Amino acid sequence: MTTILRPSRVGPAAAAQELLRRRRARAKLIDFAAYVDPTFTRAPHLELIAAYLEAARRREIRRLIIQAPPRHGKSKITSEMFPAWALGIDPTEQFMLASHTAALPETFSRNVRNLIETEAYQRLFSETHLSSDSATVQKWTLSGHTRPAMLTVGVGGSPTGQGAKILIIDDPIGAADEAESELQRNNLYTWYTDTIYPRLEPDAVIIIMMQRWHEDDLTGRLLRDQSRADRWVVLSLPALAETQQERDEYAKRAGLPMGQPDPLGRRPGEALWPVRYPAETLRAIEAVSKRSFAAKYQQKPRPAEGAKFKRAWLRTIEASELPQGLAWKRYYDLAHSLKEQSSNTATIAGAMGPDGTLYLRRGHAGKIESPEQRKMIRELMLAESDTEHGIENKVHGGPMVQELMREPELAHVALKSVNVHADKIARATPVVDRAEMGKVRFVRESVNDDGWIEEWISEMCAFPYGAQDDRVDAVSGVNQMIGQGEAQKTRSSTATVVTIDQMWK
Known part of the structure; x- marks a missing residue:
């Protein structure tokens, strides 16, 4: 556990440095994550995700899709650090976390709740505390507030009678067989449109974060059928940087603006997180299944070889x-x-x-x-x-x-x-x-x-x-x-x- 800094134990320079760290942690999500969790590893792609999430909290972005490879830290920053930080800034926010199983958002919720009670968090947001009756991870409130600060639900479940100001759907598909099943894809889409969407408050933000699985997965269908009311901002982070032609081909198929550079300014072939997944490691993963790699790592799902045409x-x-x-x-x-x-x-x-x-x-x-x-x-x-x-x-x-x-x-x-x-x-x-x-x-x-x-x-x-x-x-x-x-x-x-x-x- 981090020791609380006391004036008698530190000099003026150290105290000034600590105050600067706290100020930055309150202002920036990426600095908050590094402050409250000493094991958190900063990376350019996580800083970019954090910047988009900050814009979503300010309601500058109301519909956000984040596409990133597995095991690249996207859930940590989006489903744990972001809710904790946002509730510190505005305790009236209402989060709903959803995923392909009920257990996963419950884990995120538990981690957020535990984080709020840490000394490091309280040094930043001393007015934000859990309510004394917040005993369940599926639904809990903050002290002084009656509406839930956090709700969790699995795909297919229903948070009856409860609403949300910020909905985070983290990996709504859990396995390849779910993605390949047209019935299950339709069920997921119906759950989103008929069960979850009506629970949103008028000023609500929707954040969908996932690795791609299929051309007709949830984000694929939302982008194809998006209305003027729901114009999606897409942050797509392929594991290996692509050429401009490859990016434009995807943008055309997805109905997105063409001519956009790599979000991180990478050269073609550069890895997204080279410290953890260097390019040679990613190429080895690609060799196992090119189709799976194209979808989950490059965010470009390809159709399987059909039973008819080759x-x-x-x-x-x-x-x-x-x-x-x-x-x-x-x-x-x-x-x-x-x-x-x-x-x-x-x-x-x-x-x-x-x-x-x-x-x-x-x-x-x-x-x-x-x-x-x-x-x-x-x-x-x-x-x-x-x-x-x-x-x-x-x-x-x-x-x-x-x-x-x-x-x-x-x-x-x-x-x-x-x-x-x-x-x-x-x-x-x-x-x-x-x-x-x-x-x-x-x-x-x-x-x-x-x-x-x-x-x-x-x-x-x-x-x-x-x-x-x-x-x-x-x-x-x-x-x-x-x-x-x-x-x-x-x-x-x-x-x-x-x-x-x-x-x-």
């Missing part, structure tokens, strides 16, 4: 390698509504080569509603007037075809409804068979195509177990269109080369 089957060629005289067709798989959690509008152009190779180019998928869908299709029809366009004949697809056919400007462009009867797997099977023979190729027309091609290949490799399948449906649809028109004579396409991203804008 990544090695799906290759990319340059536009200059295309055979001459291909007849291009474009298929549109339209989302019904933006309210669908995993529904995108997807479109891609395809053509069949003389040897039976399916060539795919200018693909894109995104969340857009009916008016914008119609605008996109119209612009693509004008830009690719020598391409036959097909829209799935379901819900508003059929009426949209009729509307577009009435436009004089589009009279010279081939457009039709495509009837789809079989299920997704049955429709994809002909493409799978062709891919297995090495006869599916994505066409790279510029360096800007690398991003969308990787997105489509990743989704195809995850099918039918991935979070999304709209891109697969689009490929199946264009393959069906080609099959229906194989008897027609191949004709040359002279469509103007316009990137799909340009048309989308």
Whole structure:
């Protein structure tokens, strides 16, 4: 136990130094952690996490996602030091700690409660004490306050009748089988939206801290479906620093700002915590399972090799390698509504080569509603007037075809409804068979195509177990269109080369 400093035992210089340490500990979370716990090890990434948490306490950030590798100190600073420090500054704060099991947040709660009663803590915040009736780690209050300062709950549990001003969800997924189960992922999301979210006070802060497990894990789904009311700030800390291109590819998939540098200014390949996990140690971990390492250590979950497509089957060629005289067709798989959690509008152009190779180019998928869908299709029809366009004949697809056919400007462009009867797997099977023979190729027309091609290949490799399948449906649809028109004579396409991203804008 730390001995209380007394003026009779220290000189003026030591006393001044102690007062400075206390002032810094009250002002900065990272200094607080070092002051109350002599074993705490400072590190640049922990200082950065602490700075984000300080901003959250000030309500400058209300929705915060922290993604960091396992065993890198994120729980210590976030789920133990932060609540203790914040309650010292403002005893009216109300914390709720949640995790994949009830036992883990109870451990954090116990550590926070014990920390508050230490001499070191009391030297900083002498007005903050536990209430005499705070006997349980699941719920305790501070002296002079009636509302709980701390509540704990496991995923699936319900803190009935209790609210929170700061919600911390620390590792809501505990094992790979939970992450791979669509049912359990849905249950977790429903627990978050229907049980925990309604318990928040109007000015509440949500902090989700986890290592990534799956494209459709809790943070993946929240980022994909975030509303204007819940715009998330993301602090992503990969174990090994990445190139700018790698960061931008992730940002594009996650809907985050592109062009952001490494949060710590590291060079590519540098370790996050080299004193504890040097780069060579991390590379050894990566060698055991590249997919697991990409998710949990790099915060970039990849789809597992699906039961249908294999990544090695799906290759990319340059536009200059295309055979001459291909007849291009474009298929549109339209989302019904933006309210669908995993529904995108997807479109891609395809053509069949003389040897039976399916060539795919200018693909894109995104969340857009009916008016914008119609605008996109119209612009693509004008830009690719020598391409036959097909829209799935379901819900508003059929009426949209009729509307577009009435436009004089589009009279010279081939457009039709495509009837789809079989299920997704049955429709994809002909493409799978062709891919297995090495006869599916994505066409790279510029360096800007690398991003969308990787997105489509990743989704195809995850099918039918991935979070999304709209891109697969689009490929199946264009393959069906080609099959229906194989008897027609191949004709040359002279469509103007316009990137799909340009048309989308």
